[in-house]
Amino acid sequence: MSHALRKPCPRCGHTDGYIVVKGGQDTVRCGRCHSYQYCAPKTETGRAVRSIVTVHDAVDRDLRLKILFRATGKCEICGWRPAEEEGLCVGHLLSVKVGFQAGLPDDLLNSEENLAAMCYACNAAIGDGVLPLRLAIAILQHRREEST
Numbered sequence: 528m529s530h531a532l533r534k535p536c537p538r539c540g541h542t543d544g545y546i547v548v549k550g551g552q553d554t555v556r557c558g559r560c561h562s563y564q565y566c567a568p569k570t571e572t573g574r575a576v577r578s579i580v581t582v583h584d585a586v587d588r589d590l591r592l593k594i595l596f597r598a599t600g601k602c603e604i605c606g607w608r609p610a611e612e613e614g615l616c617v618g619h620l621l622s623v624k625v626g627f628q629a630g631l632p633d634d635l636l637n638s639e640e641n642l643a644a645m646c647y648a649c650n651a652a653i654g655d656g657v658l659p660l661r662l663a664i665a666i667l668q669h670r671r672e673e674s675t
Contacts, residue, residue, distance in 0.1 A: 530555060530572065538562045546572050551632060577633070582623045586637045591617045597673075598644030603666055604653075607646050618645040620663055624655040640667075 532544045532555065541559035546567070548554070553572040555564040569576045594617045601608045602615060609615060619626075619636060620643055626636040635641065643666060645653075 529558065530567075532557070532564055536560060536562060536564065550630075551577070577627075582626075582633050582636055585633055586617060586642065590637070590639065590642070593639065594642045595644050597670070601644070602646040602649055603643040603669075604645050604649035604658075604662070609646050613647070615644045616647060616650050617642050618650040618653065619643075620653075620658045620666070622653065622655045622657065625657050 528545065530544050530546050532542050535542050536544075536557040536559065539557060539560040539562075541557050543558040544555045544564055545558055546553050547556055553567045553569055553574060555567050555572075556562065557564055575581060595615060598615060600615070620641050621631075621636070623636055
């Protein structure tokens with residue numbers, strides 16, 4: 528798909544280019560000589576802008592159900608078993624905000640390993656922070672024991 532360059536290519540003078548996605552970033556290349564021109568914001572290229580909301584919404588229903596079934600009705604953080612009407616939510620062990628700052632891709636942030644069934648209190652307590660390493664290790668060890 529053709530993309531109009533902001534200014535003619537300094538190498539060949541061509542005015543049309545194309546988009547190449549590198550590491551999640553939209554880069555623009557000249558349509559004639561294929562030289563790199565600039566990084567373009569997604570608002571310019573027409574792709575959806577990545578946000579905390581889009582990453583959260585990208586966790587599909589089947590994966591959410593898998594995480595909730597894995598937890599067998601208990602919060603994977605504190606072990607509390609809420610009443611049926613309160614339920615559990617699926618939260619990120621490494622928050623999306625911290626993942627953005629570290630440059631992690633959406634598929635890693637929304638991987639089964641980074642998601643956990645949590646009571647609303649634990650999910651709110653983690654917020655946009657980082658789960659303490661010893662707690663993350665304890666959760667992973669427990670998951671491993673449960674799967675064997």
